[in-house]
Amino acid sequence: MDLKPEQKGVAPGPFKRTVLVDCKGVPMPKETVEHWDRIWAFQARPDDLLICTYPKAGTTWIQEIVDMIQNGGDAQKCARAPTDKRIPYLELCLPKPLSSGLEDAEAMPSPRTIKSHFSVQLLPPSFWEQNCKMIYVARNIKDNAVSYFHFHLMNKGMPEIGPWDQFLQDFIAGKVAYGSWFDHVRGWWKAKDRHPILYLFYEDMKKDPAQEIQKVAKFLGLELSESVLSKIVQHTSFESMKANPMANYSTVPSSILDHTVSPFMRKGIVGDWKEHFTVAQNEQFDDIYAQKMRDTSLTFQTQL
Numbered sequence: 553m554d555l556k557p558e559q560k561g562v563a564p565g566p567f568k569r570t571v572l573v574d575c576k577g578v579p580m581p582k583e584t585v586e587h588w589d590r591i592w593a594f595q596a597r598p599d600d601l602l603i604c605t606y607p608k609a610g611t612t613w614i615q616e617i618v619d620m621i622q623n624g625g626d627a628q629k630c631a632r633a634p635t636d637k638r639i640p641y642l643e644l645c646l647p648k649p650l651s652s653g654l655e656d657a658e659a660m661p662s663p664r665t666i667k668s669h670f671s672v673q674l675l676p677p678s679f680w681e682q683n684c685k686m687i688y689v690a691r692n693i694k695d696n697a698v699s700y701f702h703f704h705l706m707n708k709g710m711p712e713i714g715p716w717d718q719f720l721q722d723f724i725a726g727k728v729a730y731g732s733w734f735d736h737v738r739g740w741w742k743a744k745d746r747h748p749i750l751y752l753f754y755e756d757m758k759k760d761p762a763q764e765i766q767k768v769a770k771f772l773g774l775e776l777s778e779s780v781l782s783k784i785v786q787h788t789s790f791e792s793m794k795a796n797p798m799a800n801y802s803t804v805p806s807s808i809l810d811h812t813v814s815p816f817m818r819k820g821i822v823g824d825w826k827e828h829f830t831v832a833q834n835e836q837f838d839d840i841y842a843q844k845m846r847d848t849s850l851t852f853q854t855q856l
């Protein structure tokens with residue numbers, strides 16, 4: 553597909569990996585924290601839809617699903633721009649001339665759909681005040697950790713990391729961008745009791761995409777015919793999205809996202825963690841998981 557100039561990213565000089573700094577108790581990329589006052593003051597509108605996830609939980613997948621639902625299953629309309637231009641990533645602060653999610657969101661006419669990876673305490677207060685609808689997708693911790701590890705390797709803007717074992721220890725300790733997976737999924741699980749939040753699971757989306765897409769449509773107050781539903785299921789399958797330049801992040805310069813190290817659309821399965829965890833890592837992980845999750849009703853599937 554030929555891309556229009558505005559659809560192509562232009563890389564600034566050599567791209568540097570970020571470092572994490574504390575933001576209200578959560579480690580965050582320093583570029584985001586440098587713009588914190590503006591991000592925190594972001595003005596949500598009542599008809600905004602927020603898509604929120606812990607990184608690598610299936611954000612791009614739910615973004616494509618939502619955009620397809622909002623466009624009545626018209627794949628041409630969803631090919632109007634890459635994912636992050638259709639649905640701005642609120643706190644993404646890249647050097648010019650690359651994206652500022654904040655500026656893209658501010659310039660966007662209503663109704664807007666906005667993406668964020670914030671934990672509940674970092675979300676700008678106007679989203680709560682305006683009672684915006686929100687969709688949260690959670691993914692089982694083991695596959696989420698594996699996917700995040702590979703993403704650090706291919707995304708030259710992420711912090712430097714050590715080998716898998718070191719990364720896993722840092723991930724469990726919440727010493728990664730966006731902090732603790734436990735705090736994130738639990739915080740949003742609690743928030744749904746007092747706010748219009750549709751809480752979805754990556755594993756359910758894999759098991760029965762049609763059913764989960766219907767849930768999203770219903771949450772948005774939209775009806776899908778059988779034929780539109782089946783188009784959306786097909787268009788948002790892993791294979792279709794991997795081949796779709798408007799959804800697979802291949803428009804981002806390779807000096808930032810290097811798909812030869814690991815493609816953004818990597819495996820898209822449940823249970824890949826078994827290829828990465830040693831028996832000892834798995835046992836340690838299960839012990840910590842049991843402790844951290846003992847007083848929540850939130851449960852996950854680590855295999856289908």
Ligand code: A3P
Pocket residue numbers: 605606607608609610611612613695698699700702788789790791793816817818819820821824
């Ligand atoms: P893997 O690295 O396990 O393959 P995010 O969009 O939040 O960054 O998440 C990326 C993860 O979601 C990657 O996981 C990617 O392959 C997976 N993914 C993206 N689109 C998908 C789809 N249509 N179906 C299943 N998984 C998908």
